[in-house]
Amino acid sequence: MKWILIISIIIIAWCVVDFHLGKRLHRKKLRKREYPLRNGELTFITTGKDLFNMFFSDIQHAASTIHILFFIVKNDKISMEFMTLLQKKAKEGVQVRLLLDWAGSRFHVSRKTLQQLKAAGVEIEFSHQPSFPFYFFSLQQRNHRKITVIDGKIGYTGGYNIGKEYINLDPVLSPWRDYHLRITGESVGDLQQEFLIDWERIHHIDGKIHSISPSPSLTAHHVQHRFFPSEGQYLEEEFGDLIDGAKQSIEIGTPYFVPTKILFEKLLAAVRRGIAVTILIPNKSDHSLVKEASFRYLRPLLREGATVYQYMNGFFHAKVMIIDRNMCDIGTANFDRRSIALNHEVNCFIYDQAFTDQVASVFQKDILHSELLTLRDLQQTTWITKIKELTAWMIQDYL
Known part of the structure; x- marks a missing residue:
């Protein structure tokens, strides 16, 4: 028992040192x-059915390149x-590159599926595989x-991954509510750039494959927006x-x-200072302890007059974040420590009144x-909830 305790202490100490040194x-x-303000056409998508109908149709009609990055792809029907579909397009001669997060997807995608993809000509890689010397830190990233970019002309980003829960086939979490964007116009090149940066890191290439990417369409549309990529810093x-600049309202x-x-x-x-702060969170949780982790932050906000x-x-x-009902943010980053201080994320800041009105209207319907x-x-929480909350507080940086 003594040796088990000593070994446990050593492992915990190593993880803490590994994490902080690796992060530093x-x-x-x-x-x-940073990318500049762009003009483009943005389609706001809020259901899996609508998203995947458009998404699969755009992939089906791809003529030259399909570049896709997802955090999660499951081993299910969809x-x-x-x-x-990716195999079909690769066999047609379309360049198909699929980049998946190691922690989110590697244990879902079978070896047989990987072999089939590669045999069809799909280039597939896994991002963020844990590595030394800071193994624990890299495991947390x-x-x-x-990100999806099709023919350098059509882009997608937002909250959806690929799996049955996203089309309401999970009996516990259905219906699934999410926000996603389909983009055409100038900024598609920025999404393409972000994909290629991540792709090049896997291949240890420094800027040598950008030239094979098709030039994005620069047709100007009416919605002003900009993409902001983050990698564990700067998103905060x-x-x-955005919060400091709010004059009337903040909706998260x-x-x-x-x-x-x-x-x-x-x-x-x-x-x-009198700003109306509204926070919308799920009652159900898809991960243990994350709901209880929010309580220590929600209590003080509620005392001060925030609405949850x-x-x-x-x-x-x-x-989503909506500031003063005249601009909004839709992206991949959650309002949590992992997304802000660890993950690689991409957010779209949208500066358009009509589009923001549309997002705000949907947000109000969700309320x-x-x-x-x-x-x-x-x-008035139970003692079990109190224990969960304490545990969540201790590991909140890793949730």
């Missing part, structure tokens, strides 16, 4: 990437349909981006600037609300399917 070195190497600053929708200390304090300050809703009509997975969470609700 990672941040030293990071360089902030995932196999997706993989079969995720490529949480969802971007979110903080997220499946996991575990803010960093800085963002939490900025939200408290916003409520105190729990989505009751299935599972709410959308990642109609929600119940108000009160301070009293969080003060």
Whole structure:
């Protein structure tokens, strides 16, 4: 028993040192990437059925290149349909590159499926495989981006992955509520650039394969927006600037609300200066402890006058922020420490009144399917919930 305790202490100490040293070195190497304001046509998608009808149709009509990055692809019917379609396009001579996150997808995609994809000509790789010398830190990093670029002209990004739960076939989490974007116009080249940066890292190539990517369509459309990629740094600053700049309202929708200390304090300050802060989170949870992890942040916000809703009509997975009802953010990043301080993410900041009105309208409809969470609700928790909350607080950076 004594030796088990000693070994456990050594392992925990090693993990802590590994994580913090790895994170520090990672941040030293990071360089902030920013893209300018672009014009484009954005389609706002909120159901899996609508998304995959469009998504699969665009892939079917691809003529030259298909570049896809997902955090999760499952081993189920819709995932196999997706993989079969990619094989078909590769056999037609289309360049198909599929990049999946190692932690999110590697243990879902079978060896047989990998062999079939490669035999058909699909180039498939896994991002963020754990590696030494900072094994525990690299194990915690995720490529949480969802990026698709087809023929350099059509782009997709947002909250959806590939799996049966996203088309309402999970008996526990259905119906699944999420926000996604289909993009045409100038910014598709920015998404293409982000995909290629991640792809090149796998192949240890520095800028040598960009030339084989088709030039994106530069046809100007009316919606102004910009993409912001993050890799465990800089997103906190971007979110903080949005919160500080709010003059009337801040509306946040997220499946996991575990803010960093800085963002939490900025939200408290916003409520105190009279900004109407509304937070929408799911009542159901798809991961253990993440719901309880939010309680220690929601209590102070509720005391100061923030409004919190729990989505009751299935599972709410959308990642959205609406500032003063005149701009919004839709992306892959949750409002939690993992997305902000660890993951690779990509967010779309949209500066268009009509589009923001559309997003705000959908957000309000989702609130109609929600119940108000009160301070009293969080003060009258069971002892089991209290234990979960304490455990969640201890490991909140890794949830």
